[in-house]
Amino acid sequence: MRLKVILYFVLIVSCSPKKNANKQLELKLWYKQPATIWEEALSIGNGRLGAMVYGVPSSDTIQFNEDTFWAGGPDTFTKPETYKVLPEIRQLVFDGKYKEAQNLVNEKFIGPKMMPFLPMGDLVLDIKGHENYSNYRRELDLRTAITKVEYDVDDTKFTREVFVSFRKQAIIVHMEAIGTKKMDFTVSFANDLDAKSEAIDNSTLKLSGKAPTINGREGKVTFASLLKIRNHSGTNEIQGSSIVVNNASSVDLILVAATNFRSYNDLSRNPDLMCELYHSEMELESYDQIKYDHIDKHQELFNRVEFKLPETKNSDLPTNERLELFQNFPDPSLVALYYQFGRYLLMSSSRPAGQPANLQGLWNNKILLPQDSKYNANINFEMNYWAANSANLRECAMPLYTFVRDLSETGKITAKNNYNANGWVLHHYTDIWRSTYPIDGTAWGIWPIRGAWLCTYLWEYYQYSLDENFLKLFYPVIKESAQFFVETLVEHPEKGWLVTCPTVSSENRLFDENISICGGSFIDNQLLRDLFKSCIQASEILGIDKEFADTLKATIVRLGPNQIVKDGYLQECLEDRDMNIPELKHKHVSHLYGLFPGNQFTKEDTPELWEACRKSLEMQGDEGTGSSLAWKINLWAHLYNGNQAYMLFKKLLKPTKFGEHGISEGTYPNLFNANSSFQMDGNLGAVSGINEMLLQNRKDEIILLPALPSEWGKGSIEGIRAKGGFEVSIVWKEGKLTAVRIMSKKGKQCNLKYGKKTFQLETIAGKHYLLDGDFQVRK
Structure with missing residues (x-):
């Protein structure tokens, strides 16, 4: 089955069309000074290999990761027959004995720590005589996925280009001197894992080792890194575990x-x-061949979308200076750069046949980061993929789908052991071992709804692609998640509604500073409505499982309804109606899932709930870390308030200030989102937010410019996707739609809406349609 899944995705990728890149804007992050710390480094990656490039001219570091290098090993830590304590936990919750219930969960239900994603090592270049330099510039070109450093020493220009080839599965470093001086430098490996570094010959270095023991769990992953030096001039000699290169004018390093x-x-x-095989595939290819092949492969995906906003005088400044000025001076084109940088990050950290992007994407320089660089499935993991379809990077979500299929297997063990149920379940975190058991205490670990949330992505892919082969392949995963909840939902003793119990409302302490457990979290009900409805629709499309679909229809109507408290905001769980909630301004806004990324609350169909969402956002305030701000951007876009959404976007881009206690929010100079450390969800959640300001899908309708900020009076976006198999390009001036181009993939009817205007466009598969701002079709 797993081979079938991978072959299916390979077929999708091979059939993906290339896009002509004309009238392109330059899209570069660039700086006049070196990056002296990791948080200023420039990121590169091919989905499997990632690297951060930083350092001064006399000492460069390429810190690298490989997406399968994790601590731990295959194992199942769910405790057998844990389900026997479940009735007692539920009764304590329903009796209002929350502290006793929470203590019992922590004692009997919670499993051990999950494993972290690990850094593999550093490739270090120590270069003689480059302490005094001038005309320094470093950049990351998003269109080529190449980072470049250039500077002068006396009469010689030195350049270093670094990229990660997807086809060749290698990190490539090209060093060149143009002038009278040559390069004298030492190449070595470094890491914090006691790995073995050795020189195999005068052109080959090897780093090999094993993952460490963490939290008492032996590391079972072994690794090897192999560097080959290609001299075009000069000489090499071994010096201990390093190689010294002298008198070179051009050198390639292939890692x-x-x-x-x-x-x-x-x-x-x-x-x-594997390392030898990777190198053997490049033996007969020159640097230029590898480079241009890399650019061609990168642009197959990247050039699908063009986003243009007005440039200002700040547009020509270095990226860090633009970031510093952004809060007080308009710079719309920085928004477009940030948007494309987010797309670049997803392309660089999540590609077919690899692992999905984790909290840090693919870039991590520490053995133990906050939250261990795992997969946090209570929002962060999901947010990484919010824009994968809309931003026309559907292939980049393929690792997520295969990952969810694996979770549906390991999650069956947790379902049996913890709940005595069929189907599958996922709790708070997971890791490369597809762990699904609850961890880290009740406030986080007892939330059982994450698998249902991830299943919504399988249905979303179908909504965008209308690919019935995909739906048939993944329908069992959706069904088995629904089956788990059909068997584990319990009737609330007072209300009579079906609820999840025990559960939480995403980290929020609902009753006092120490209590989070509850029975009946409203995000659970919202997610279950989406899960059940997608399963019902999938069964109807595929013509199967009518009896189970009927069971789901009968179950949906018994789920607890969304409720509005007396102050007008949306309730989080059954018990909070009359409670003095201690964390009203909590960073999580999970109970607003039905507004976004769900589509259950709309101004047109559910005006009271839609208004309650607005009041909830106002009550919770505008503060938050990356993922919180990014979610609020999307939520305000769905409340049709583009200016408020853009205000939060600007808060997200507030420059960080480095300090000994770390960074809690804002944006690093390299445009990484800061959240205690770098977390990629803020970057990618903002990409989704921008898409939602410009285009939304509501039922079978495509809404154009629903939340356009006034500061984006003029602009265009080309190539974003809409549900129903459409690619859409939009042009606007003076805040008003002037043109829209529709490309139909499947030949379905396209229902357009702009303001109060609506239009039904009958389409033919593969054909483009151009309309003006009044929906008049142009020839």
Whole structure:
């Protein structure tokens, strides 16, 4: 089955069309000074290999990661027959004995720590005589996915280009001197894992080792990294575990890496052999061949979308200076750069046949980061993929889908052991081992709804693609998630509604500073409505499982309804109606899922709930870290308030200030989102927010410019996707729609809305349609 899934995705990728990139804007992050710390480094990646490039001219560092290098190993930590304590926990919750229930959960239900994603090592270049330099510039070109450093030493210009080839599966460093001086430098490996570094010959370095023991759990992943030096001039000599290059004018460094990871339950791959195979595929290819092949492959995805906003005098400044000025001086084109940088991050950290993007995407320089660089499925993991379809990067979500399919297998063990139920379940965190058990205490770990949330992405892919083969392949995953909840929902003793119990409302302390457990969280009900409805619709499309679909229809109507409290905001759980909630301004806004990314609350169909969402957002305030701000951007867009959404976007881009206690919010100079450390969800959630300001899908309708900020009076976006199999390009001036182009993939009817105007466009598959701002079709 797993091979079938991978082959299916390979077919999708191979059939993806290339897009002509004409009239392109320059899209570069650039700086006049070196990056002296990791948080200023420039990121590159191919989905499997990632690197951060930083340092001064005399000492460059390429810190690298490989997406399967994690601590731990295949294992199942769910405790057998834990379900026997479940009735007692539920009764304590329904009796209002929340502290006793929470203590019992912590004692009997919670499993051990999950495992972290690990840094593999650093490639270090120590370069003689480059302490005094001038005309320094470093940049990351988003259109080529190449980072470049250039500077002068006396009469010689030195350049270094670094990129990660997707086709060749290698990190490439090209160093060149143009002038009378040559390069004298030392190449070495470094890491914090006691790995073995050695010089195999005068042009080959090797770094090999094993994941460490963490939290008492032995690391079972082994790795190898192999660097080969290609001299076009000069000489090499071994010096201990390093190689010294002298008198060179041009040198290529080719770094590959691999682990013994074959799948989440198979560590039989030979990393040394894989490294040799990677290198053998490049033996006869020049640097220019590898480089242009890399650019071609990158642009197949990247050039699908063009986003243009007005430039200002600040547009020509270095990126860090633009960021500093952004809060007080208009710079709309920085928004477009940030948008494309987010797309670039997803492309760089999540590609077919690899692992999905984790909290840090693919970039991590520490053995233990906050939250261990895992998969946090209570919002962060999901947010990474909010824009994958709309931003025309559907292939980049393929690792998520295969990951969810794996979770549906490991989650069956947790469902049986913890709930004595069929189907599958996922709690707070997961890791590369597809762990699904609850961890980290009740406030986080007892929320059982994450698998249902991830299943919504399987249905969303179908909504965008109308691909019935995909739906048939993943329908069992959706069905088995629904089956788990059909068997585990319980009747609330007072209300008579079906509720999840025990559960939480995403980290929020609902009753006092220490209590979060509840029975009947309203985000659970919202997610279950989406899960059940998608399963029903999928069964009807595929013509199967009518009896189970009927069961879901009967279950939906018994779910607890969304409720509005007396102050007018949306309730989080059954018990909070008359409670003095201690965390009203909590960073999580989980109970607003039905507004976004769900589509259950709309001004047109559910005006009271839609208004309650607005009051809830106002009550919770505008503060928050990256993921919180990004979610609020999307929510305000769905409240049709583009200026408020843009205000929060500007807060997200507030420059960070470095300090000994770390960074809690804002944006680093390299445009990474800061949240204690770098977290990629803020970047990608903002990409989604921008898309939602410009285009929304409501039922079978495409809404154009629903929340356009006044500061974006003129602009265009080309190539974003809408549900129903459409690609859409939009042009506006003076805040008003002037043109829209529709490309129909499936030949379905396209229902357009702009303001009070609506239009039904009958389409033919593969044909483009151009309309003006009044929906008049142009020839």
